[in-house]
Amino acid sequence: MLDRRQFYIDGKWCAPAQERTMEVLNPATDEPFAVISSGSEQDVDRAVAAARSAFAFWSKVGLTERLGYIRRIVDIYQSRLAEMGKAISQEMGAPIDFATHSQAEAGLYHARAFLAALDEYRFEELLRPDLPDQRILHEPIGVCGLITPWNWPMNQLALKVIPAIATGCTVVLKPSEIAPISSMLFAEFVDAAGLPAGVFNLVNGEGAIVGEALSRHRDVDMISFTGSTRGGAAVSRAAAATVKRVSLELGGKSPFIVFADADVQTAVARGVMQCFNNTGQSCNAPTRMLVDKTVYDEAVAVAKATAEAVAIGQPDEPGDHLGPLASHGHYARVQDLIDVGIKEGARVVVGGLGRPDGFEKGSFVRPTVFADVDNTMTIAQEEVFGPVLTIIPFSGEDEAIAIANDTRFGLAAFVETADLDRAQRVARQLRVGMVQINGTPKAAGSPFGGYKQSGNGREGGRWGLEDYLEVKLISG
Incomplete structure (x- = not known):
């Protein structure tokens, strides 16, 4: 030791x-x-x-x-x-x-x-x-x-x-x-x-x-x-x-907004992996995926397939996989919030309670995707800080912005659309410190921080x- x-x-x-x-x-x-x-x-x-x-x-x-x-x-x-x-x-x-x-x-x-x-x-x-x-x-x-x-x-x-x-x-x-x-x-x-x-x-x-x-x-x-x-x-x-x-x-509860004109396959897969990065333990993780109702079912299917393909492994093993959460206490908190999501009526698409198959000890958690989430639900408002994604439908640009801003947090947001005028228009109405459009990474030396809480x-x-x-x- x-x-x-x-x-x-x-x-x-x-x-x-x-x-x-x-x-x-x-x-x-x-x-x-x-x-x-x-x-x-x-x-x-x-x-x-x-x-x-x-x-x-x-x-x-x-x-x-x-x-x-x-x-x-x-x-x-x-x-x-x-x-x-x-x-x-x-x-x-x-x-x-x-x-x-x-x-x-x-x-x-x-x-x-x-x-x-x-x-x-x-x-x-x-x-x-x-x-x-x-x-x-x-x-x-x-x-x-x-x-x-x-x-x-x-x-x-x-x-x-x-x-x-x-x-x-x-x-x-x-x-x-x-x-x-x-x-x-x-x-x-x-x-x-x-x-x-x-x-x-x-x-x-x-x-x-x-x-x-x-x-x-x-x-x-x-x-x-x-x-x-x-x-x-x-x-x-x-x-x-x-x-x-x-x-x-x-903290953060960052929205990932997918408009109907986006490349849904690419956008949703990117959003899922950004949410799960670092086993979901990032303050700017896009944990609320807001999807236009006209492509909602497609987006849920892509999220399901992407999440199911995520590998879980031991920290000392080389390769591209997720490790455990950082502590047993945090594991217990994430489990509690997944349980609350189920009880409040969100639909589990992938994952859920308990450890992944084959893991009998340690703070390993199942990567989880919830669909049919209402923005008033606990899992849509509280920072879970684990690989837990909520998918929320919207109709039209104004509703997307309203849902995105309906949170006590304001750290980051992500916008996916083929209409670059819309992307800029929406970005300027989001009450957050950072907006990334169509996966564009933040440059070195850029400011990191947020609004509100x-x-x-x-x-x-x-x-x-x-x-x-x-x-x-x-x-x-």
Whole structure:
């Protein structure tokens, strides 16, 4: 069993203030494969003090020097990519090929995108060309508490840690206690790169203890949290007393709208696989498929065939398949929501309750498609966060938009149509932060985030940099 009971504080690995351990389980077996320490308020105080002390000099280090450290971290990360893939696969169940080439690679992808954005970013500029005595400065906000989730651990770490330290901030990272091993490996990369002591700190533990202490700490200037909407509300409440900046990337219930003039076979198959990607554990997964009634039966048949062809396999097996959900607790929640969908009258097209055939243990779930769903049903409104797709019929463009917007979330949306004027028209009426038309991927350095209860702020590119910067006017 891996022993990862130390924290990374002030440039060195150190013991926690109190000896409280937690096991990290492999969700494919429900057996522990690592042990970590569960931090306390004292550990947070120590890490914040180190970050506060480091901020005094790190904020004054030149951009070229800061970027040199980041490039060294990226080089080390690249050389140890296979280790990172294995860590992610063990801790949250992603199949090893996906864990390495999608999950682990995502951290490198975002780090490199930030390096490109920093080449063009101006930390000092004139308010207007005709006002040479009015200057705008973009300065680091200070000490940042970063709370990352278990579903895309390196994706989210890179979207927070890299822009924070690049802009001159210092950080205290609290990774998810479900999937902390990849973040501890990243701390090894930071240490090997020689990043000055105190710039990056890591404390493991429970959200109710470590996350709470970070969020309300008077010497933390900003909290960036990715996780559930309920968790984001708790972070906001804890941070309110000190009026610190709070950036939230929360849940989603993203619509995938298929109009009758789309290539139904291609569009629906794409939607199903995007929903099931990462075993459905993505906040922007298109879990509500809205289909024009004139092609509804065809779409349901395509969804059924696509879902039935999805393979389930062990995380340590190579190949293109789905692994387990990330934890037994999450498995139980997904099962409960599938059960609610059945009881509320949705029609199970594929999947349903229980584990797939041949899987007697672990957090494996059956990829599930529900048809004849009404948008008021629980499975159409709650974020299931598993490979569970709901198919909802609509009549006409206006009804499609109304159903799509009828949710407390507003993270992403997907539009499939041969009419590009319609695609643009609909995209502009959807209350979401991101819209993808006919499978067009998001470009590197684009903003990620949403409206409503999907959070606030944006991650990625120059928007991700500005999350960690204050704006100062100097007049004269």
